[in-house]
Amino acid sequence: MLTSGSGPDGEETARQQAEDLYTGLPKDGPEPLAAVQPAAPTLAAEPATPYTPPAYSRADALAELFIDDTTLDAALAGLARRRNLLLQGPPGTGKTFLARRLAWLLLGAQDERRVELVQFHPSYGYEDFMLGFRPDAEGRFHLVPGVLPLLCQRAAADPSRPYFLLIDEVNRGNVPRIFGELLLLLEADKRGPAHAVRLPYAPPEMPRFFVPDNLYVIGTLNLADRSLAPLDYALRRRFAFVQLRPQFGxxxxxxxxxxxxxxxxxxxxxxxxxxxxxxxxxxxxxxxxxxxxxxxxxxxxxxxxxxxxxxxxxxxxxxxxxxxxxxxxxxxxxxxxxxxxx
Incomplete structure (x- = not known):
């Protein structure tokens, strides 16, 4: 079984797992956090000269994207309004390429430190994306945060700057299973600590989860794959859509x-x-x-x-x-x- 069991030993195991993943647990009940917090890894020393990513402007974007001002403005407006954008179109229309450039444009720089790319596929699940039990080298299971909570944690700690999650091939994954309760939290008016929820698998001591307002989600959608089911409508209504077409002009x-x-x-x-x-x-x-x-x-x-x-x-x-x-x-x-x- 993946759970920690019941009784005093099980409670102690759950408590220890929570302490491993969180810092500063509240004394009088759970406080909302943007993400689970794993033990800090050992990092290399910071370089003597801080890295400055190359600047990226609207002119740069239009120079390498085969889209016009109208399409670019529509994509930027969708992101500003909904915080979530899906780029859909035939194969080879540069959806993933555009997604990354939209992030760079809003960042003002080619700053990959604030951009995270994941690709959905049939085997990708909630445990990969959000939170799940994973075995360690000795075969013991621990709660491990997925890509989204870790990115949310970084975004919440840096609220003055935008962060981006790029999801390639959204409809190749089992969308309802992957997103879970995140569907609610993705809405632009459901961001922040006031809308925090408790994650499945989380012990009582574990802080609640929320999506910070400065996190943007850009996904790509391939409509030509006949093996894929239509996109879940619960997800669809939480995203703005921009259609891309082949550009041979x-x-x-x-x-x-x-x-x-x-x-x-x-x-x-x-x-x-x-x-x-x-x-x-x-x-x-x-x-x-x-x-x-x-x-x-x-x-x-x-x-x-x-x-x-x-x-x-x-x-x-x-x-x-x-x-x-x-x-x-x-x-x-x-x-x-x-x-x-x-």
């Missing part, structure tokens, strides 16, 4: 030109990918969520000929994706692939 063309890709090749790539995406969007079995994003083409080589690079991307990445899209109609996949190579 002028920003991508200018970027590829700056990377040395010849203009005729850029024109051919963008024209044919736009036509392919229209075919995908018009297919009743697919639709706009299955369009192919621009990020497949954002890393042209410095030394390899651009023509050879593009052919490799088409053959090794786009072709297999088309075969999966039209797995019951391979002739259509083959025809569309030939158009790209022509």
């Amino acid at each position: 002028e920003p991508l063309r200018a970027y590829l030109a700056a990377q040395g890709v010849p203009a005729p090749l850029i024109e051919r790539l963008c024209t044919r990918m736009t036509a392919l995406n229209q075919t995908i969007a018009d297919d009743p079995e697919l639709g706009p969520d299955f369009e192919i994003g621009h990020s497949y083409f954002c890393q042209p080589p410095k030394k390899e000929p651009a023509e050879a690079w593009l052919r490799l991307v088409l053959e090794q990445e786009i072709g297999p994706l088309l075969a999966d899209y039209w797995r019951e109609q391979p002739a259509i996949a083959a025809a569309q692939f030939r158009k790209l190579l022509a």
